[in-house]
Amino acid sequence: MALWWWRLFFAALPGILFSTQLCASQKVPNYTFMHNATTAPNISYYDYIVIGGGTAGCPLAATLSQNYSVLLLERGGSPYGNPNITNLAAFGAALSDTSPTSPSQRFISEDGVINSRARVLGGGSCLNAGFYTRASPQYAREAGWDVRAVNESYEWVEKIVAFKPEVKQWQSAVREGLLEIGVVPDNGFTYDHIGGTKVGGTIFDHQGFRHTAADLLQYANPSRITLLLHSTVHRILFRVKDGSKPVAHGVVFRDSLGRKHKAYLKQHAKSEIIVSAGALGSPQLLMLSGVGPAEHLRAHNISITLDQPLVGQGMSDNPMNAIFVPSPEPVEVSLIQVVGITSFGTYVEAASGENFAGGSPRDYGMFSPKIGQLSTVPPKQRTPEALAKAIEQMQSLDQAAFRGGFILEKIMGPISTGHLELRTRDPNDNPSVTFNYFKDPQDLERCVQGLSTVEKVIESKAFAPFRYPNMPLPVLLNMTASSPVNLLPKHTNSSLSLQQFCRDTVMTIWHYHGGCQVGKVVDKDYKVLGVGALRVIDGSTFNYSPGTNPQATVMMLGRYMGVKILSERLGANAADQTEQ
Template sequence: MEYDYVVVGAGSAGCVLANRLSADPGVSVALVEAGGRDDKLEIRMPAGFAKLFKTGYDWNYTTAKQPEMSGRELYWPRGRVLGGSSSLNAQMWVRGCQHDYDQWQIPGWSYEEVLPYFTRAEHRVGSNRGGVYGEDGPLYVSELRSPNVTTKAFLQACEELGFTRLAELNGRSNEGYSPTPVNQNRGRRWSAADAYLRPVMKRPNLTVITGATVARVVFDGRRAVGVEHDGGAQVRARKEVILSAGTIGSPYLLMRSGVGAADELRDAGIAVVHELPEVGKNLQDHLSSGVFVECKEPVTLSRAESLSNLLRYIVLRSGMLTTNVGEAVAFIRTSQDEPAPDIELIFAPGPFVNHGLTPPTGHGMTVGVILLQPDSRGRVGLNGRDVLIDPGYLSREADVKRLVAGLKTAKRVFATAAMRPYAGGPMAPYQAPESDDELAQWVRERGETLYHPVGTCRMGTDEGSVVDPALRVRGLEGLRVVDASVMPTLNRGHTHAPAIMIGEKAADLIANP
């Protein structure tokens, strides 16, 4: 089993690479995925994503105990299936803003230079004011087919608070509010596998290997020559091995393969192939808190799973089961000192508690509050030979202050005249904390991931970075990392869009060195 390129991980970036690299009939590509096929109804049905958590479609990670989060171990779902996390996510297509990419200060990766790769990917359905979106790409970007009546009230509440209505969310600035653009095609999820992989599965030069958990990269000296998966089977690479296993999987594979901080590798009994101390460091994630209130009217998603709604979805591809849950967003600055939004508000017309794993006890609404630019940093490391995830949440006090300010704004949303017909009292587990200390404690006791880890294989021009601007692993040959782990800092948006962009740009870098 030998190919020109071996791509590890069929997530957002991996699916892009499989498509774009195999477009050249003169090269052969193997895509190796630990999970299986993506043919489950809950993957196709937008509202069903929480049903996939803690199942065989999920890596089901747990963090180390977080000292600043009341000592809790937090659940981190990640997709273990064709499409990766794009088969489990809330389908939100949110690029971020111009400042996100310019702040990287890496040649070739400024906003102007990455913008064509966003638009290359996009297939905008519906309005495209100002030509913000691409219209000929493989990845559908649409509006929700059946937004909830309370979502309209949230948008009116944002207007009442003086926020800016965005003509299109994904322009140069995202400061303001908007309905959420979603990766859906006629009311069904449109994952990276749908967009990039499924249309090319029959190419003779593309081989997709599922159910194969890669254990390590195989080296000949300092050159990567393949990967080893279950039972010692190898898939060999004539040209390159490309890790697209994600912010957890890619650094973990590097370390399992002898690439990382030498002392940590030796402590785990792993022979050092190449010392690269920054592997696994610089971990960042969007931490989420929120305000939950009861809804006075029985119109929310709390009864979305009725037989009538299921039939409406199956027959018409409309109704409550087409929701992505996060139906509208607002990006705000909690201080004029911020160069761009530092908090995102996400409106859910239902009580999204405990990742949606806790069934609703009644009708309710959520305004999620997301910290967009954390000062805190964590790491992905080794616990013996197992993976260790330590996001280091709230290790910087500035992160707490921003989240508290965001929660105060979320409370103001529910106090507007626009929300008055719907917003009732606090809904458990939310108990309406008031003071800054009470709000901070609410974050510590109930905050969760928004599923956006990045940074553990940091790209840079400095010698300390894990990959160079062409995404080649420093000090080694024939090995790249192509996924969200290469992002030096988080975007003020969601990470599926930049992961797709990174895959698109990497395909060009590989094909045109």
């Protein structure tokens, strides 16, 4: 597409260039277009229907609304006014909430690792650890994206949600330790994905308030967008004429009272339904709508719209392994701020403070069994009983036991993949998902190399003030597994035992992706192969997780594709007018 269309579009958007960021007194935007789905008409019509008001769906819908009518359907509620979402100090509280109305819906993969999916406007950006970093230019090139438009889309996002963190002593020690052991160069503060050690961005502002993809709806044209909360889409409706390919033309959704509503596309060749329901929700909804492996769909008595065996395939989750380091000195409360991007495909990050060890509040830490991060037992043994026992033990520990922090590693990619299948025909139920952690030997080798890097950071001179001199690394690695704090099984520091350590202590860092991948389920423009008027735009399309942490790229993708869709449509309209 010609660059002049990009420039024309950017110049035409009213109010698009403002750079106001939310401050403490502006935490709750006045979205006049946000309503409970119970108020929705039985039947309505729009130019675009976006399914999922998450990390991609919000920027996508906001962009499309600049020129066309948009319906944004979000199965969860609003993040605004919920301190468990908005306040950094309460990180993990939403993840630990397992009630039916929680903004976080827990699921357990067939691998046994406990995980969560978002159920709230803003998606995973309302629940995560806040790290903001771009994908590499190579990733963008391989995806076939226009690099200039990608950068403009990142900048559009960053005006609202990204901040420079205040790096204090413990995070600084991790950074200096990484540099000391050779994870160089020192790239300072940057959003860019560059090999070496850097300080990345954060979506928490300097007052500790979280800013999410929902905030990007400030860019929306309020007269052209309708946002319905607590609206669960049950299926996409297709039309088939004269043996031609199925064309999406509407959706069926239910409100919180169970009442059924239908929304249809306006009669225009360029109108589309766009699924942005996440790496679990998007393949699940395609299957529920009859697009998926025919034999599997028949087993659930679902009428076949299109036999597409690759829907639900290619599921991956970046495995995380962490070491807890008790500190003789008090440490600040910090989430992910520093990252070491190694040359061998491992990323090293850190979090500190009692909050994130599960100490204060004890149940809500980033590595707390209350949110399912239980690595004291292998994945298949992480039963409800094991979780309950770990939580009980944690409550009995002295507060000093939680003083310290975690240094973690996660592997690039990963290469290992799995699959997703339906359990039921209810879209509110979790599908069955298998990630096959460390199935590929290269993933396991990267984990071992990553743990070796973490060990070197812990032993570095720069990190010495934050470790006990009488607790050398072998002691840390051989702490008994009875304590829910140390997260370490018994083993010796050999290559083989580190491999077992990787398998036994694997946790999620909530970066799962796949299921509707480019080149398999959707084309390079994210149009679903084999059907018309339907796209998928979210992390389910990724073959690999972008950068060290994906949320910035998922938000960017929503904006990027929104601009591209509008540019193409405006270009087609201009061409039609010229011909006339």
